[in-house]
Amino acid sequence: TGGGGFIGSNIVAALEQRGQNRIVVCDAFDDNDKWHNLAKRDLYNCIDPKQLFTYMESQKAQIQVVFHMGAISSTTEKNVDLILDQNYRTTMNLLQW
Numbered sequence: 001t002g003g004g005g006f007i008g009s010n011i012v013a014a015l016e017q018r019g020q021n022r023i024v025v026c027d028a029f030d031d032n033d034k035w036h037n038l039a040k041r042d043l044y045n046c047i048d049p050k051q052l053f054t055y056m057e058s059q060k061a062q063i064q065v066v067f068h069m070g071a072i073s074s075t076t077e078k079n080v081d082l083i084l085d086q087n088y089r090t091t092m093n094l095l096q097w
Helices: 006-017 034-038 049-058 080-096
Strands: 024-026 045-047
Touching (some): 006 034, 024 049, 045 049
8 A cells, every 4th residue: 555556556647647746655665566656657756654744744835635545454464553553543643734
C-alpha cells in the first residue's frame, strides 16, 4: 500500500491524466520493486513516511488534497503496536491535520 503500491500508483497516474502536476508521493520503498510502479510518473517530490508531517507542515499553503493509502495490509503481521501505529494512529493524525 502507499503511494508506490498498485492502487496508489494508479491514483497518481489518474491525477497526472487530469493535469495535476505537483504530485507528492509518500512511501517507504526499502529493497522492494514497488518504485517501478512510479518510474513513469513525473512526481514533484517523493518523501519517506517518517518525514510526512514535517513535510506537510512546511508545504501547508500548497497542499490541496491528501489521499491516504498507507497501511499495513499484511494478514501475517504480528506486531499489533506497529499495526495500530500505521493503520490507526497515522490515519487519525492525518484527519486531525
